[in-house]
Every structure is written in C-alpha cells, then in structure tokens.
Amino acid sequence: MLDPLARLGRSGIAALARLGEAHLLLVGLLGGTWDTLVRPRLLIAQVYGIGVLSTLIVVVSGLFVGMVLGLQGYYVLSQFGAAESLGIMVAASLVRELGPVVTALLVAGRAGSALAAEIGLMKATEQLSALEMMAVDPIKRILTPRFYGGLLAMPLLAAMFSAVGVLGGYFIGVGLLGLDGGAYWSQMQAKIDFSDDIVNGVIKSVVFGLVVTWIALFQGYAATPTAEGVSRATTRTVVHSALAVLGLDFVLTALMFGE
Amino acid sequence: MAEGLTGRGASPVGASVPPGEPLVRIRGLRFAHGERLLFDGVDLDIPRGGVTAVMGPSGTGKTTLLKLISGQLRPASGTIEVDGQDVHRLGRAALYRLRMRMGMLFQSGALLTDLSVFDNVAYPLREHTRLPEAMIRKLVLMKLEAVGLRGVQAQLPATLSGGMARRVALARAVALDPDMILYDEPFTGQDPISMGVLVSLIRHLNDASGLTSIVVSHDVSETLSIADYAYIIADGRVMEAGTAAEVRASRSEWVRQFLDGLPDGPAHFHAPAPDLMRDLLGEA
Amino acid sequence: MARTRTIEILVGAFMAAGFVALFFLAMQASNLSSAPAGDGYRLTARFDNVGSLKVRAPVSMAGVRVGRVEGIAFDGSTYEAVVTMVIDPQYDTIPDDTFANIYTSGLLGEQYIGLDAGGSPDYLGDGDQLIHTQSALVLEQMIGQFLFSKAQEGAQPQ
Ligand SMILES: Nc1ncnc2c1ncn2[C@@H]1O[C@H](COP(=O)(O)OP(=O)(O)OP(=O)(O)O)[C@@H](O)[C@H]1O
Ligand SMILES: [Mg+2]
Numbered sequence: 046m047l048d049p050l051a052r053l054g055r056s057g058i059a060a061l062a063r064l065g066e067a068h069l070l071l072v073g074l075l076g077g078t079w080d081t082l083v084r085p086r087l088l089i090a091q092v093y094g095i096g097v098l099s100t101l102i103v104v105v106s107g108l109f110v111g112m113v114l115g116l117q118g119y120y121v122l123s124q125f126g127a128a129e130s131l132g133i134m135v136a137a138s139l140v141r142e143l144g145p146v147v148t149a150l151l152v153a154g155r156a157g158s159a160l161a162a163e164i165g166l167m168k169a170t171e172q173l174s175a176l177e178m179m180a181v182d183p184i185k186r187i188l189t190p191r192f193y194g195g196l197l198a199m200p201l202l203a204a205m206f207s208a209v210g211v212l213g214g215y216f217i218g219v220g221l222l223g224l225d226g227g228a229y230w231s232q233m234q235a236k237i238d239f240s241d242d243i244v245n246g247v248i249k250s251v252v253f254g255l256v257v258t259w260i261a262l263f264q265g266y267a268a269t270p271t272a273e274g275v276s277r278a279t280t281r282t283v284v285h286s287a288l289a290v291l292g293l294d295f296v297l298t299a300l301m302f303g304e
Numbered sequence: 305m306a307e308g309l310t311g312r313g314a315s316p317v318g319a320s321v322p323p324g325e326p327l328v329r330i331r332g333l334r335f336a337h338g339e340r341l342l343f344d345g346v347d348l349d350i351p352r353g354g355v356t357a358v359m360g361p362s363g364t365g366k367t368t369l370l371k372l373i374s375g376q377l378r379p380a381s382g383t384i385e386v387d388g389q390d391v392h393r394l395g396r397a398a399l400y401r402l403r404m405r406m407g408m409l410f411q412s413g414a415l416l417t418d419l420s421v422f423d424n425v426a427y428p429l430r431e432h433t434r435l436p437e438a439m440i441r442k443l444v445l446m447k448l449e450a451v452g453l454r455g456v457q458a459q460l461p462a463t464l465s466g467g468m469a470r471r472v473a474l475a476r477a478v479a480l481d482p483d484m485i486l487y488d489e490p491f492t493g494q495d496p497i498s499m500g501v502l503v504s505l506i507r508h509l510n511d512a513s514g515l516t517s518i519v520v521s522h523d524v525s526e527t528l529s530i531a532d533y534a535y536i537i538a539d540g541r542v543m544e545a546g547t548a549a550e551v552r553a554s555r556s557e558w559v560r561q562f563l564d565g566l567p568d569g570p571a572h573f574h575a576p577a578p579d580l581m582r583d584l585l586g587e588a
Numbered sequence: 589m590a591r592t593r594t595i596e597i598l599v600g601a602f603m604a605a606g607f608v609a610l611f612f613l614a615m616q617a618s619n620l621s622s623a624p625a626g627d628g629y630r631l632t633a634r635f636d637n638v639g640s641l642k643v644r645a646p647v648s649m650a651g652v653r654v655g656r657v658e659g660i661a662f663d664g665s666t667y668e669a670v671v672t673m674v675i676d677p678q679y680d681t682i683p684d685d686t687f688a689n690i691y692t693s694g695l696l697g698e699q700y701i702g703l704d705a706g707g708s709p710d711y712l713g714d715g716d717q718l719i720h721t722q723s724a725l726v727l728e729q730m731i732g733q734f735l736f737s738k739a740q741e742g743a744q745p746q
Contacts, residue, residue: 086592093595097602136617167417175414175473178374178407179428179480180400186431201606208609211617230616235646235653239620243613 067263070184074262077182077189084190091194095156095258099202102155103148107206110143111135111213118214119222131224132233135214136207140237140246141302144207146294149253152199153286157261160191161282164265165275173266188262195261199254200247207246245301252293257286325388327352327484327516328373333382335365335372342368344540345382354532355510355517357548359524361562363575364538366520367411370486373518374406375399386484404432407477411488413469415461415476421448422457425476432480447475450509452501467493471502478509484516485509491523503530524563528552536562619644628655628674629714633688633701638669639724641690641699647673649703654679657701673701683708684716690724699724 081088118134164187167173173183211233219226237243261282268278328350335343342365350356360366371377373384375391384391386402394402415424425444429435435443448454451471461469470493477485490506491499507530510517521527528534534551536544536559544551544559554560577583614620638660647655655675663670675682685706692699703718712718 089596089599092599092602096606097595097598100602100605132617136613140613140617170417171410171412171414172416174371174376175408175410175416177376178403178410179431179476180403181428181431182396182400198602201603201609204606204609204613208612208617211613233617234619237618238644239614239618243610243618243620247610 063267066267067259070188070263070266071259073184074189074192074259077185078193080182080185081189081193087186087190088193088197091190092198095152095160095191095194096198096202099152099155099198100205103151103202103206104209106147106151107139107144107209108213110147110206111139111210112217114138114143114210115214115217115222119218119224128218128222128224129228130232131214131218132211132229132231133236135218136211136233136237137242139207139210139214140242142294142298144203144210145246145250145253146290148203148206148250149199149257149290150287152195152202152254153257153261153290154283156195156198157257157282157286158279160195160258160261161265161268161278162275164188164191164262165268165270165278168266168268169270169272169275184266188266192255192258192262195258196251196254199257200250203246203250203253241302245297248301249294249297252297253290256289256293260285260289325352326350327387328518329383329385330373331383333372333384334380335368335377335382336380337368341540343372343379343382346537346540346542348535348542348545350516350518351533352516353510353514355507355519355530357527357531357534358518358520358537359522359527359534359562360537360543362522365540366537367488369537370408370488370518370520374403374408374486404480405483407480407482407485409470409474409477409485409487409490411492413461413466413473415469415473417461419461420457421453421459421461421464421472424461424472425479428476428479443479444475447479448472450478450505451475452498465493467495467498470494471498474502474505481513482515484518487517487519487521489521490519491521491526499526506530524565538562628676629680630658631673631675631682631712631716631718633671633673633718633721634663634666634668635671635688635690635721635723636668637723637726638671639690639692639699639726641671641701641724645698645700647675647701647703649679649682649705654703671701680711680713682712684710684712685720686712686718687720687722688718689722692725 114135115131118131119128122128122130122134164173167183167187173187176183176186215226215229218224219229264278264282264285265275268274326349328348330346330348333343333346333348334341348358358366358369368377372379373386373391375394378392386406389398389402391399391402415421416427419427422444425447426440429440429443433440445454445457448457451474453468453471453475456464456468456472461472464472470490474487474490487506490502494502503526506517506519509515519527519531528548528551531548534544534546534548535542536551538558543562544554544556546554551559552563554563560566641657641660643657643660645657646653647657655673657671658674659672661670661672662668671688682703683706685708687704687706689702689704690699691702706720
C-alpha cells in the first residue's frame with residue numbers, strides 16, 4: 046500500500062543525492078581553476094575540441110536562422126507597414142534569445158554529448174582511476190580544462206551565431222526583398238542597446254556555457270562505467286542540457302528584460 | 305592502536321609470515337559491494353621488500369583489495385595501514401603523497417588513450433618532477449626498454465595488443481620508482497615468452513630496487529614461482545597464508561583444489577544459485 | 589608538435605572570430621557607435637505631458653537624429669515633466685526659439701522628440717531650456733476631443 050509512496054521517496058532522495066554530487070563536482074571544478082591557469086595548453090586543447098569544432102555548425106545554423114527571421118519578419122512587419130523595422134526584429138531576437146539559446150542547444154548536442162562520452166569512457170576504462178593512482182586529481186587535470194573550455198567557447202560561439210544571423214537577415218531583407226539597407230542598420234542601431242541587449246545576451250551565453258559543460262562533465266563523471274552507462278550519460282546530457290537551458294533562459298529573461 | 309588479540313606486529317595466520325614491521329597491515333577488513341559481502345574480517349600483512357602473492361578464484365575481490373589498499377575504495381570497517389599510516393584517515397594531499405610512492409598496474413592497463421605510449425610513461429614524471437625534457441626522455445626510454453616496448457613509443461595505446469598495453473602500463477607504474485607496486489593480474493594475456501620475461505622482470509624490479517610487490521593473480525604456478533609469501537583468499541576470508549613453499553604444500557582440501565585446478569572438491573565453480581532443475585522447470 | 593601548433597592557430601583564429609563577431613554586434617548592430625555616452629551638450633524642455641516617451645528615445649531635427657533623451661523627471665511645483673536631452677556636439681547651431689514636439693513614429697511606434705528650428709539668430713548652449721514645447725498626443729484625449737466635437741456638432745442644429 047505504502048509501496049508507491051516509498052518508491053517516490055526513494056527516487057526523491059536519490060535525485061537529491063545526485064544533485065548534491067553535481068554541486069560537489071562544481072566545487073571541485075572551481076577548485077581546479079588555478080591548475081588550469083598554469084597549464085594553458087590543456088585549456089587550448091579544450092577550446093579547440095568544444096569551440097573550434099562547433100564553429101561550423103553554429104555559423105551555418107546562425108545564417109539560416111537569420112535568413113528565416115528575415116523572411117518571416119518581413120511578411121509580418123510589412124502587414125503593419127513597418128517593414129523597415131526588420132533590422133530591429135532580427136537583431137533583437139538573435140542577440141537576446143536565439144543566439145545564446147540555439148547555440149547552447151547546438152553545443153550541448155555537438156560537444157556536450159562528446160564530453161560526457163569521453164569522460165564516461167575514461168572512467169569505464171579506469172583511466173580516471175589510473176590518474177588517481179598516479180596522484181593526479183582527474184577533476185583538476187581532466188575535467189576542469191574542459192569546463193573552462195566550454196565556458197570560454199560558448200559566448201564566442203553565440204556572438205558568431207548572432208552576427209552571422211544579422212547578416213543573414215540583411216541578405217534576405219535588403220538583398221532579396223529590397224528593403225533599404227540604411228534603414229535596416231539605422232533602425233537596429235537606434236533600438237538595440239549595447240548594455241541591455243548585447244551584454245545581457247553575452248551573460249546568458251556564459252551561464253549556458255557553464256550549465257551545459259557542467260551537466261556534460263557530471264553525467265560523464267557519474268556514469269555507470271559500462272557501455273550502456275556511457276550511452277545513457279550522453280543521452281541525459283543532451284536532454285538535461287536542453288531543459289536546463291530553456292528553463293534558465295526564461296528565468297534570465299524575466300530578470301533581465303522584465304522591467 | 306589496539307588490534308585485539310593478534311596484537312601489533314603479530315601475523316594474522318599462524319607464525320609463517322615473517323616477523324618485522326609489515327609495509328601493509330590490514331586488520332578486521334570488512335567490505336561489501338552493494339549486497340555482496342566481499343571481505344568479512346580479513347587480516348593480512350604484506351612484508352617489506354618481498355613479493356607477496358594474493359590469489360583466489362575469479363570474483364573474490366582481489367582487484368577490490370588493491371583498490372582498498374590504495375585508498376580508492378573505503379572499507380565498511382577495519383583498518384588498512386600502509387607504512388604506519390591509516391590510508392582511510394589521510395587527507396587528500398597526504399593520500400596523494402602516499403600514492404606517489406605506490407605504483408599500480410591495472411588489470412586493463414588503463415593507459416590514457418589520447419597520449420602516445422611515450423607520453424603515457426612520461427606522464428607521472430612530467431606531473432611530479434621538474435626534470436628537463438632530455439632527462440625525462442632518457443628515463444622513459446629506459447623504462448620502455450625494460451618491458452621490451454621501446455619500439456612502439458610513438459604509437460597510440462589503441463594500436464597495441466592487450467598484453468602490450470599491460471607492459472606499457474607496467475613501465476608507467478614504475479616510472480616514479482615507487483616503494484611498492486600493486487600488480488593486478490600482470491600475466492593474463494601474455495604469450496609464453498613475454499610471460500617469462502614479465503615474471504623475471506617483476507622479481508628483478510623487486511630485488512634491484514628494494515621494492516615491495518603485491519601480485520594479484522590466479523596464475524598459480526607463475527605467481528608462486530616468484531612470490532616470497534602468498535595468501536589465498538576466498539569467500540571473504542583468508543584461506544591460507546605463508547611462504548610460497550608452505551602454501552604450495554598446504555594440506556587444506558580447499559587450497560589443494562584451487563592450486564591443482566581440480567573440478568571437484570569443496571570449492572564450487574558455480575556461483576551460488578538455486579537448484580538447476582528447479583530453475584529450468586520454474587516459471588517459464 | 590606540428591599538430592599542437594595547428595590547434596593553437598585554429599584556437600587563435602576561433603577566438604579572434606568570436607571577438608570580431610562581438611565587436612560587430614556592438615558597433616554595427618547596437619547603439620554603442622551612435623551613442624557617445626554623455627558626449628555633447630544638454631538641453632532641457634518642459635512638457636505638460638510626455639506620453640510614453642522613454643529615456644534614450646531619439647531627438648531628431650528634420651528627421652535626422654541629433655541626440656537622445658537622457659532623463660525624464662517630474663517637477664512637483666509646476667506639475668510638468670522635465671526632459672533632459674543630450675545633443676551631439678556637431679549640432680551646435682540650434683536657434684533658441686526652436687520648438688520641441690513629442691511625436692510618434694508610425695501609428696503604434698515609439699515616441700521621440702522632434703525639434704522644429706525657429707528663426708532666431710541666437711543659438712542654444714549647454715544647460716539652456718527649450719521654451720516652446722508641444723506635448724505628446726495621447727490617443728484617449730484625441731478620441732475624447734473628437735467625440736466631444738461631434739457631439740457638439742450634433743447638438744447645434746436643434
Ligand atoms: N563497482 C562495483 N559494484 C558492484 N559490484 C562490484 C563492483 N566492482 C566489483 N564488483 C563485484 O565484486 C566482486 C569482486 O570483484 P573484483 O573485481 O575485486 O574481483 P577479482 O577477484 O579481481 O576477480 P578477477 O580475478 O576476475 O579479476 C565481483 O563479484 C564483482 O561482481
Ligand atoms: Mg580483478
């Protein structure tokens with residue numbers, strides 16, 4: 046009779062314990078900051094793995110999203126005779142929302158899952174234990190550089206996404222649909238505020254970078270050291286990252302743009 | 305420091321294990337993986353400067369024992385002292401200092417897959433010493449030469465066979481010239497020649513640099529041929545302990561079955577299970 | 589080692605591209621280039637009603653942006669809104685009898701201040717006040733006035 050209740054309680058406690066472990070890991074990651082700073086080589090390798098290798102997909106997606114915004118925005122705005130506000134619409138949606146959010150989702154799928162698999166496999170093949178036995182802290186030496194690599198790469202990728210998207214919108218609106226190019230830029234410049242829009246967008250993407258890499262590293266580090274455990278860790282990384290990014294985006298938007 | 309009836313320094317089973325301060329002293333060790341009780345009050349001494357074999361059937365917890373000694377796992381109760389320090393009471397920094405004096409050869413090798421063979425062996429040197437690169441190179445090449453794999457230094461671990469990977473891992477384990485080496489199944493997956501080389505290498509390493517070696521294995525004859533002392537563990541207990549010769553001459557029925565590899569006897573090849581017929585005829 | 593170098597170069601290019609993108613967004617797509625914060629001279633104007641005028645709204649003359657609204661305050665003694673605006677320094681020939689109006693861009697667009705140049709030979713300087721102002725048109729008031737005049741029209745023939 047009380048079984049379902051007990052099961053609910055058990056899973057609740059397990060979830061809390063996992064959350065606690067995740068936070069302990071975060072403390073460990075932050076504790077490895079100095080170790081990463083004195084070994085920039087490790088960090089560079091991770092910026093490569095997370096940033097450089099994600100550039101292509103991010104830039105291409107940004108271009109298409111910008112072009113779609115240009116098309117859709119033009120059709121909606123021209124009904125109100127406000128087609129020359131297209132620049133505002135494209136830039137505001139990209140810089141405030143789509144840039145940070147879509148980039149975070151892409152990075153979670155492209156790099157986050159790879160991170161989780163890599164760490165999970167290192168655990169399954171006892172490489173992490175071997176490091177422990179060599180008196181090397183795997184959190185400091187293996188996980189922290191990846192963490193900062195993600196933290197650093199994410200805002201830069203999001204900026205590329207938004208910039209390419211704005212150009213894509215320009216290409217559609219001005220190049221294809223014949224809007225005035227001057228209006229596209231000047232309206233955008235008049236309404237997009239540097240500190241309100243661009244800086245807030247960057248803050249968002251830094252937060253997303255932290256969350257996505259943290260989730261990926263935790264899932265890998267806490268994975269059951271089997272093939273199935275690693276595959277579950279990669280799946281969870283993508284699912285949890287997506288939910289966390291979208292949920293956090295709502296909270297951040299409410300904090301930043303809700304007057 | 306009270307150790308019950310055995311008292312400090314006394315050997316756990318009989319008088320056959322040598323006197324003198326042991327390097328590793330295990331008392332009243334209890335440990336369980338989930339529901340499964342692997343050790344139920346194990347006392348064990350590893351003497352300094354010798355090769356001690358720990359043998360037992362597959363799945364008795366030999367690997368687990370090494371992980372307990374090196375502080376990767378925590379016992380449910382009991383103490384493990386290495387060189388007088390209780391491993392599980394050390395802080396992280398002290399534990400790492402202790403581990404720098406231990407080398408461990410993992411059953412799987414556990415080489416870092418994104419580094420070349422050379423870089424794998426150089427890894428502990430680069431982490432823990434400030435030696436110039438030229439010096440590190442010399443040391444690494446010497447260690448690789450000792451395991452006969454200098455020729456593959458530029459390859460990635462994925463391109464090695466399991467046996468070769470284990471030998472590279474051995475070179476890495478001894479890179480920092482530790483005081484103690486824990487070998488987890490060093491002989492499995494080796495061809496007869498490299499097996500012979502490895503057996504004499506372990507003995508040689510031990511004698512040349514005054515190491516203490518713990519060899520976990522179920523290759524009875526090879527292990528006993530180089531061991532000074534031997535323990536046989538099964539069912540969470542120490543079944544037999546003593547010098548290699550004593551163990552080999554054991555009269556215990558169980559030990560005889562294990563050493564001689566007999567199918568029938570007090571030990572069971574099967575994991576505990578209900579009656580086969582009942583299982584087969586049971587719920588379809 | 590060649591591989592390490594390639595990676596370093598690629599990471600360098602990646603970071604440079606990221607910063608270029610940020611710089612592009614800041615300079616080309618936001619007001620950072622057009623708002624030399626605080627540079628320029630300040631004018632004030634008093635309005636009966638500023639409608640929904642916002643801080644940072646543009647101030648324009650003949651449709652050209654010449655400055656922006658810096659602050660909107662309420663004067664408790666005269667019950668008027670006091671608007672401070674910053675005019676870019678190159679526009680230093682605004683006559684002192686210039687009219688300040690609050691206009692709306694498009695039917696539902698945002699409100700901005702439009703300056704209609706007067707004819708005086710004297711120019712406004714830092715801290716001066718625009719005397720002639722025209723308040724924002726509030727939609728409800730306009731509709732109210734319209735209905736009121738219609739009602740009066742309808743009432744007259746009787
Ligand atoms: N992480 C774990 N969680 C649960 N059970 C485990 C775990 N690791 C090992 N075990 C169980 O503990 C027992 C002992 O494992 P261990 O690896 O120590 O055996 P072993 O003596 O080294 O065997 P082998 O000779 O085959 O290497 C096994 O039965 C295994 O099922
Ligand atoms: Mg084992």
